Amino acid sequence: MSYLNLQQVALGYGNARTAVEGLDLAVQRGELISLLGPSGCGKTTTMRAIAGLIDLRAGRITLDGRDISRLPPNKRDIGLVFQSYALFPHLNVFDNVAFGLRLRKVPAAELRQRVEKVIAAVGLSGFEARLPAQMSGGQQQRVALARAIVIEPKLLLLDEPLSNLDAKLRVQMRAELRRIQRELGITMLYVTHDQDEALAMSDRIVVMNSGKIEQLDTPEQLFNAPRTRFVANFMGFENLFDYRHGQLHGAAGQLPLAGLPANTACAGWRVQQVQVGSGPYEGRVLSRGFLGEHVEYLLQTALGEVRGMAPAAQASAREGDTVRFDLPVQDALALAA
Amino acid sequence: MKQGLFPRVVLWAVMLFLLGPFIIVFLAGFSGGETLAFPPPSYSRRWIVSVLQAEEFRQAFGTSLQIGLLATVIALLLGVPVAYAMSRMPPPGMAVIKQVLTSPLIIPAMLVGLGLLRHFVLLVDAPVFLGLLIGHVGLLTPYAVRVVYSSLANLRVDIEEAAITLGATRLQTFRLVVLPNIRGAVIAAFFLAFVTSFNQVPVSLFLTGPGISTLPIEMLGHMENSFDPSIAALSTLLVLFTMAFVLVTEKVLGISKYM
Amino acid sequence: MLASSKSRLGLMLVTPALIFTSVCFLLPVAALLLDAFRIGGPDSLDGGPLQWSLARFADFFAEPLHLQVLWRTLRIAALVTLCSALLCYPAAQAIVRVHARWRGLVLGMMILPLMVSPIARTYAWIVLFGRNGAVNAVLLHLGLADEPQRLLFTEMAVFVGLLQLLLPLMLMSLVSAMENISADLALAASTLGANAWQVFTRVTLPLTQEGLIVGGTLVFTGSVTAYVTPALLGGPKVLMLETLLYQKVSVESDFGTANVIAVILVAMTLAVNAGLKRIAAPRRTT
Numbered sequence: 001m002s003y004l005n006l007q008q009v010a011l012g013y014g015n016a017r018t019a020v021e022g023l024d025l026a027v028q029r030g031e032l033i034s035l036l037g038p039s040g041c042g043k044t045t046t047m048r049a050i051a052g053l054i055d056l057r058a059g060r061i062t063l064d065g066r067d068i069s070r071l072p073p074n075k076r077d078i079g080l081v082f083q084s085y086a087l088f089p090h091l092n093v094f095d096n097v098a099f100g101l102r103l104r105k106v107p108a109a110e111l112r113q114r115v116e117k118v119i120a121a122v123g124l125s126g127f128e129a130r131l132p133a134q135m136s137g138g139q140q141q142r143v144a145l146a147r148a149i150v151i152e153p154k155l156l157l158l159d160e161p162l163s164n165l166d167a168k169l170r171v172q173m174r175a176e177l178r179r180i181q182r183e184l185g186i187t188m189l190y191v192t193h194d195q196d197e198a199l200a201m202s203d204r205i206v207v208m209n210s211g212k213i214e215q216l217d218t219p220e221q222l223f224n225a226p227r228t229r230f231v232a233n234f235m236g237f238e239n240l241f242d243y244r245h246g247q248l249h250g251a252a253g254q255l256p257l258a259g260l261p262a263n264t265a266c267a268g269w270r271v272q273q274v275q276v277g278s279g280p281y282e283g284r285v286l287s288r289g290f291l292g293e294h295v296e297y298l299l300q301t302a303l304g305e306v307r308g309m310a311p312a313a314q315a316s317a318r319e320g321d322t323v324r325f326d327l328p329v330q331d332a333l334a335l336a337a
Numbered sequence: 338m339k340q341g342l343f344p345r346v347v348l349w350a351v352m353l354f355l356l357g358p359f360i361i362v363f364l365a366g367f368s369g370g371e372t373l374a375f376p377p378p379s380y381s382r383r384w385i386v387s388v389l390q391a392e393e394f395r396q397a398f399g400t401s402l403q404i405g406l407l408a409t410v411i412a413l414l415l416g417v418p419v420a421y422a423m424s425r426m427p428p429p430g431m432a433v434i435k436q437v438l439t440s441p442l443i444i445p446a447m448l449v450g451l452g453l454l455r456h457f458v459l460l461v462d463a464p465v466f467l468g469l470l471i472g473h474v475g476l477l478t479p480y481a482v483r484v485v486y487s488s489l490a491n492l493r494v495d496i497e498e499a500a501i502t503l504g505a506t507r508l509q510t511f512r513l514v515v516l517p518n519i520r521g522a523v524i525a526a527f528f529l530a531f532v533t534s535f536n537q538v539p540v541s542l543f544l545t546g547p548g549i550s551t552l553p554i555e556m557l558g559h560m561e562n563s564f565d566p567s568i569a570a571l572s573t574l575l576v577l578f579t580m581a582f583v584l585v586t587e588k589v590l591g592i593s594k595y596m
Numbered sequence: 597m598l599a600s601s602k603s604r605l606g607l608m609l610v611t612p613a614l615i616f617t618s619v620c621f622l623l624p625v626a627a628l629l630l631d632a633f634r635i636g637g638p639d640s641l642d643g644g645p646l647q648w649s650l651a652r653f654a655d656f657f658a659e660p661l662h663l664q665v666l667w668r669t670l671r672i673a674a675l676v677t678l679c680s681a682l683l684c685y686p687a688a689q690a691i692v693r694v695h696a697r698w699r700g701l702v703l704g705m706m707i708l709p710l711m712v713s714p715i716a717r718t719y720a721w722i723v724l725f726g727r728n729g730a731v732n733a734v735l736l737h738l739g740l741a742d743e744p745q746r747l748l749f750t751e752m753a754v755f756v757g758l759l760q761l762l763l764p765l766m767l768m769s770l771v772s773a774m775e776n777i778s779a780d781l782a783l784a785a786s787t788l789g790a791n792a793w794q795v796f797t798r799v800t801l802p803l804t805q806e807g808l809i810v811g812g813t814l815v816f817t818g819s820v821t822a823y824v825t826p827a828l829l830g831g832p833k834v835l836m837l838e839t840l841l842y843q844k845v846s847v848e849s850d851f852g853t854a855n856v857i858a859v860i861l862v863a864m865t866l867a868v869n870a871g872l873k874r875i876a877a878p879r880r881t882t
Contacts, residue, residue: 051502073501080502086495090517099513100503151503341693348690351683351767352702354760355709358720361730365723372728415616418609426606434610438617443865444625445821447838448858451845452624475621478613507605536713539823542842553824556715560828569723572716579712587704 002026003187004050004155009059011042011049011211018057019045020211032181032188034198036234037208043191046208047157050189051080064154079148081158085140087132093119093143094128100151118150121180138169145177149184156181156188162197170194174201195234199223207231229266229335237268237333238307248327250303255281259329261336268333271296274308277315279326285319299325359576366573368566377566384570394571396548397555404466404551405534408473412530413523415474416481421511423482424489425497442479446539449475454543465546472540477530484529488522489515528586532579629862632855656856662840666860669837672751673819676758680766680815681808688770689800693779703771706764714761714824721757721829722748753829754836761825762818766811773807774800813872817865837861 004027011020020042027033035043048054050061052073061069068076087096098115106114119125122142132140141161148156158177162170178201181188192198198205199219207214207222207230215222215231226232233240242249243264248257260267276297283299283306295315299306308325310317317323366385368377388394419438422428441449450472458468492515500510516523541551550558552575560568635649656662691702709717724730725747735741747753777800785795801808826836835843837857844854 053498053502073498074504074506076502078502080499082495082499084493084495086493086499088496088499088514099500099505103504103509147499147503341690344686344690344693347683347686351687351763352705355763356705358717358724358760359709359712361720361723362716365719376730376733415613419613422606422609426602426609428603428607428610434614437622438610438613441617441621443817443869444621445838445858445861445865447821447823447841448625448628448861449621451841451854451858452626452628453620455851456624456627457620471620475617478617482613532711536711536715538714539821539838542823543845553713553715557824557827568715569719572713572719576712576716580708583704583708583711 003029003031003064004189005060005062006046006050007060007062009046009049009061010057011045011054012057013045013054018211020049023059023211023213025206025213025216027187027189029187030185031203032178032190032201034190034192034202034205035208036192036195036198036205037214038193038234040210041208042211043193043206043208044159047080047159047189047191050155051078051157052076077151077154079151079153079156081141081144081148081156081161083160083163085132085137085144085161085164087140087143087147089132092129092131093124093135096132096143097147097150099147104151114150118146121149121183122146123176137164138173141165141173142176145180149180149186154187156186158188158190160191160193163192163194170197177201195236207234226333227335229268232266232268232333232335236270238271239274239327240266240268241303243267243334248303250301250306252300252304253302255301255303255327257327257329257332260332261334263336264334266335267327268335269327269331271307272309273328273331274306275326275328276308276310276317276323277325279324281325281327282322283325285317285321285323288315288317288319297323297325299323301325362569362572362576365566365569366571368569370566372564372566384566385574388567388571388574391567393550393555393559394552397550397552400466400549401535401552404469404473405531408470408477408534409527409530411470411474412477412481413526416478416526417485417523419478419482420485420489421515423486425494438482439479441475446476446537447542450540450543458544465544465549469541469544469549469551472544473534473537476537476540477534480530480533481526484526485519485522488519492518525586528582532582625858625862628855629859631851632859635852652852652856653859656853661835662853665835665837665840668751668834669820672755672758672836673816675755676762676819677766677812677816679759680763681812684763684766684770684811685796685800688767688774691767691771692774703768706767709760710764714822715828717761718757718825718828721753721760725753725829748829749831749833751830751834754826754834757825757829758819758822761822762815765814765818769807769811769814770804773804773810777803809872809875813868817868820864821861 004025006023006025009020009023009025010018011023012018023042023046035046037043045054049056052068052071056069059069060067063076063078088099091099094115097119098111101111101114116125116128119128122145124139124142124146127135127139127143132143135143141164144161145158161177162173165173174197180186190198190201199222202219204216204218205222206216209230215227217225217227222231223235226235226237229240243257243260243266246256246258247254248267257267272294276299281301283301285297286300286305287298289296289298290312291309293312294309295312297308297310297315297317299308306325306327364380365377367380367382369379369381369383370377423431423435428434453468453472457463457471458465496514496518497510500514501507505513536553537551538553538557541554545551545554552571556568556571632652633648633650634646635651636646691699691706694702722729726732727744727746727748729747731747732741732744736744781799781803782795785799790798821838822836823838823842826834826839827842830836830839832839832843837860841854841857841861844850844857
């Protein structure tokens with residue numbers, strides 16, 4: 001029996017069309033699972049529904065064996081870390097973190113101990129008397145995390161908590177979050193649109209699109225073996241073409257390619273896998289971008305646009321030049337219909 | 338800038354026009370004479386002292402104070418939930434409700450007083466104080482709603498959601514999270530309402546009775562019969578009182594941003 | 597938050613104020629207004645059965661004094677509104693240009709009068725305009741008059757008193773409207789060849805239209821529904837609608853006419869407010 005279970009959940013806002021439909025999801029205890037997808041795919045809606053801030057239109061949610069579908073948010077024992085942190089502006093760090101414990105009438109001595117322990121765990125010892133307005137984004141984010149963790153919820157939901165931080169801090173915090181999650185053994189549901197973040201942190205990833213789950217898998221599986229066109233594109237396979245009767249079909253035309261499995265309906269290559277400079281095909285350079293070790297090329301070909309790379313030392317072709325390129329069949333991602 | 342001279346001059350003239358009268362009232366209040374001659378023949382504190390000691394004024398002041406405080410508190414109790422509902426959970430038919438609740442600002446106050454007199458006080462033989470109180474509460478509630486609403490509209494909703502996910506009920510959320518953050522607006526609404534009630538005339542005109550009179554009504558009555566500077570003295574005191582009130586609260590709370 | 601319970605909670609929170617306003621405010625006033633359209637009935641002096649009638653209105657408008665009062669009220673209100681606009685535009689312009697440090701103080705001084713009792717504010721005019729008052733003293737001293745002029749209880753006195761009372765409302769409206777106009781706009785207009793007057797009519801005026809309308813509404817309705825100032829400065833000689841109303845009730849016990857005046861007052865304020873909404877609304881599309 002999984003720890004968190006969503007069965008055939010349907011969600012929508014007001015009278016609008018459904019945002020999420022027929023969603024099934026099973027999360028194991030102690031897992032860090034990411035909801036990954038573009039804006040509007042339904043990941044935040046799903047999270048808010050699990051927290052109880054949105055009503056279910058259909059379906060059930062169970063947590064640790066209990067049906068929480070009809071429970072109000074304050075009775076679900078779920079912690080939520082908001083994208084905007086949502087710290088109480090009139091309370092200092094200590095009181096912010098202690099808020100949930102005070103509501104639960106935890107005795108003073110125990111409260112103090114638990115709060116200080118968790119403040120230390122997020123690396124903010126000494127900040128107890130500060131007000132949110134006096135702290136940086138990264139610090140506020142950690143207070144928000146501490147506040148949600150200290151009540152020892154059954155489930156922790158994080159809604160794009162790092163999206164307001166600069167790139168370097170994001171990478172740092174990402175590792176911190178993972179460490180804390182492992183240490184405390186908390187089951188975490190993490191919403192993000194950042195593919196790298198999800199791949200780096202998660203035990204499993206749920207890729208969502210237009211209110212439905214496209215693929216639920218480990219990061220390795222998702223990266224190497226995406227199962228649908230959408231997921232492939234999302235995971236960096238920028239060159240995706242239909243495949244019929246031994247021919248690749250692109251926006252502008254077709255190119256022959258042999259050697260793909262019989263039932264392939266779609267073939268894809270990452271940018272790094274498309275070799276520019278030699279190969280059976282020809283294209284015209286539309287643009288050229290220097291990346292240090294490599295040069296990235298955008299080519300106009302018989303198929304349409306193709307993106308590829310060449311090692312910097314051999315990348316002599318310029319805009320307007322004609323070059324050869326290869327779509328190596330052994331590196332191809334082959335997707336069945 | 339030459340172009341700026343004309344507006345500046347007009348501004349000074351306007352300021353003189355608006356504030357000059359206060360100076361005149363001050364001077365008249367400290368007049369030593371028997372009548373309203375201006376400039377006064379002499380200066381003295383006799384009228385100030387006399388009004389401070391006059392029984393009818395003291396009683397009226399007391400009534401005004403009681404009505405003011407009671408009406409303000411009730412108006413806040415009625416109005417703050419409305420402001421909260423309007424900003425966080427508008428009920429169906431909100432537009433109509435809003436019209437109804439702001440109608441006291443549009444309907445001439447004198448009609449309210451008259452209406453209450455004829456169709457409530459006289460009808461059920463209600464005590465005068467009650468009629469007066471009701472009239473004032475009705476007038477003050479829209480102010481309470483308006484001031485508190487503008488503060489709530491600027492308060493983020495996510496902190497309330499955060500409190501709820503941490504286990505708070507709606508009431509606890511309001512008490513522990515919302516209220517502390519709109520404190521300034523509530524206090525500003527309190528002062529605004531109190532001052533409005535204290536200075537109110539039209540509503541009180543028909544709703545006062547023997548023994549129960551507000552200070553402004555009492556002053557009006559006095560002016561009908563005598564022409565001595567006592568009302569000037571009283572006005573002086575009132576203006577000083579109001580000025581101190583407003584300046585202190587503006588300094589401490591900066592209430593002008595809530596108007 | 598379960599959506600349906602949220603709506604219900606909202607309704608619950610609004611209900612006490614709603615009930616109070618409806619029962620203690622709207623109902624009595626509605627009853628008052630309705631009475632103007634009825635004559636007869638057991639409580640009335642006329643006798644006869646209770647029935648709907650416009651007779652009271654006919655009686656009201658038949659009396660020349662009433663028409664005079666009505667016309668006077670509208671006239672003075674319009675004049676006060678116009679003058680306040682004329683004075684407040686330059687004044688607001690000056691305020692907006694004031695250095696930020698002083699702005700709060702200046703605005704505070706403008707708002708202060710609104711917090712003071714209208715009796716105190718009007719009183720100064722009694723002192724100034726009285727027989728022994730300052731204005732007369734000056735006139736006599738300068739030899740411009742042989743004897744103390746009657747300045748009190750004139751239309752002019754009421755006009756001046758109302759202007760002083762309501763000016764801050766127009767001022768605040770215009771200041772807030774002007775604050776939203778970038779100073780660059782006037783500058784741009786003048787580099788394109790506009791003189792000061794043209795800048796005003798073609799840039800400032802159109803952009804502050806809404807503020808002008810809001811301020812104008814407040815001042816106009818304030819003038820029409822004022823009591824203290826007309827009572828003190830106009831007295832029984834220069835009656836305005838509200839002082840007439842008061843007289844009908846307290847002195848003559850003529851509730852019938854009082855109700856008619858009430859209807860007129862409400863009709864006027866509603867019309868002005870509705871007119872405001874209609875004029876302001878089309879702006880939203882730009």
